[in-house]
């Protein structure tokens with residue numbers, strides 16, 4: 001359509017140019033004629049008057065003043081009838097010389113000049129003068145010079161072909177062309193003026209419609225392109241946003257389908273609409289529907305994003321709370337573990353801590369074969385203390401002795417209460433003799449400790465038995481030997497430390 005329109009406009013332009021050329025030629029010829037008539041002036045008053053009444057230029061859009069020129073022609077002819085032959089021929093020579101300047105008349109004038117030389121009688125002069133005048137006037141009134149004619153025929157051919165293309169392209173236009181009878185109008189074009197009239201009329205009626213419809217189609221194509229572009233952009237955005245949720249995917253597919261459907265409907269509307277008003281109405285309606293679809297989708301998306309943000313916020317809050325709870329639980333677990341390993345009464349390690357530690361040291365001993373000594377400590381005659389001073393005094397004694405020994409035990413060693421009045425020490429990296437030496441210090445410190453009760457000094461002692469891990473030993477084996485040594489110490493009078501060697 002656009003190509004056709006362009007061709008049509010080009011043809012019109014060429015036609016206008018040709019018309020302009022023709023107008024220019026007429027103007028030039030008229031000027032030539034005027035200068036010739038100037039030369040004719042001064043021979044007869046009536047001729048001078050007729051020449052003076054001619055306009056200086058061809059009046060705009062009206063062509064040459066035919067009647068006025070015809071009067072001049074008749075006067076000149078009648079003048080030459082009366083005047084002498086020589087003067088007339090001289091005048092004609094001047095005239096022909098001037099006419100040679102014209103591209104259109106050049107060849108014909110040369111032939112006439114040859115004929116002029118043969119004039120012998122007034123009648124010959126009269127006939128000759130008629131030829132000259134007819135040549136000039138004919139050129140003035142016949143726009144269809146050879147080049148203009150060819151150009152005109154070419155344009156007529158173009159026009160016919162283009163009308164045919166238009167008819168094939170659009171049924172509505174074919175009907176308009178038929179009704180307007182444009183093909184017949186083309187055939188009737190005989191000169192530039194006819195063609196110009198034809199163009200003006202047809203272009204006003206038909207061309208205007210084409211231009212309007214074209215503009216609308218161009219607008220519509222732009223719109224469709226924009227929509228498709230927007231659709232592609234949107235799809236790309238959606239993909240980037242990572243539409244993982246089923247609902248989101250569903251909505252987005254629905255939107256894509258709706259938009260695609262609406263674009264298709266728009267295209268069909270353009271093809272089907274047989275008049276511009278209907279096309280505009282349809283387009284406006286479809287665009288409103290389209291805009292509505294996009295708005296609805298945007299709203300759904302906005303709500304979804306709002307919900308997702310709210311959900312993310314609450315999840316983040318929950319996570320934060322859970323983190324705090326986990327932290328608290330961790331701390332309480334550590335605390336519980338610590339507490340689980342601590343003897344509530346004395347504050348030193350308890351039986352469970354001892355079990356864990358002796359297992360650990362045993363495994364280490366098996367790997368490194370570093371000396372490892374286990375000692376069992378037992379307060380002497382503790383039952384008597386309880387019985388004599390009361391259970392609470394017994395508790396205090398337990399606490400005091402626990403703290404007293406605990407502060408003497410090295411960081412790397414272990415001390416804990418493993419039963420009622422029974423304690424254990426693990427010496428790591430120390431052999432039996434070194435362990436025994438340390439145990440003796442502990443025993444002595446307990447013996448030397450001043451326990452006071454109601455102003456009286458209580459002497460507390462303890463007995464100790466120890467054993468060293470030897471190849472092939474289990475924890476139970478070593479514990480058994482240490483316990484036997486303790487039993488021996490008790491049986492030998494208490495308040496003493498014995499190793500397994502004493503068993």
Ligand SMILES: Nc1nc2c(ncn2[C@@H]2O[C@H](COP(=O)(O)OP(=O)(O)OP(=O)(O)O)[C@@H](O)[C@H]2O)c(=O)[nH]1
Pocket residue numbers: 345378379380381382383384386390391392393394395398419420421490494
């Ligand atoms: N006050 C107090 N007494 C306890 C505790 N645990 C155990 N005892 C007491 O410790 C005493 C241990 O007595 P026995 O096993 O007979 O031994 P002993 O009196 O120390 O005599 P020997 O070990 O032979 O020197 C018991 O009377 C228990 O009731 C405790 O936590 N607090």
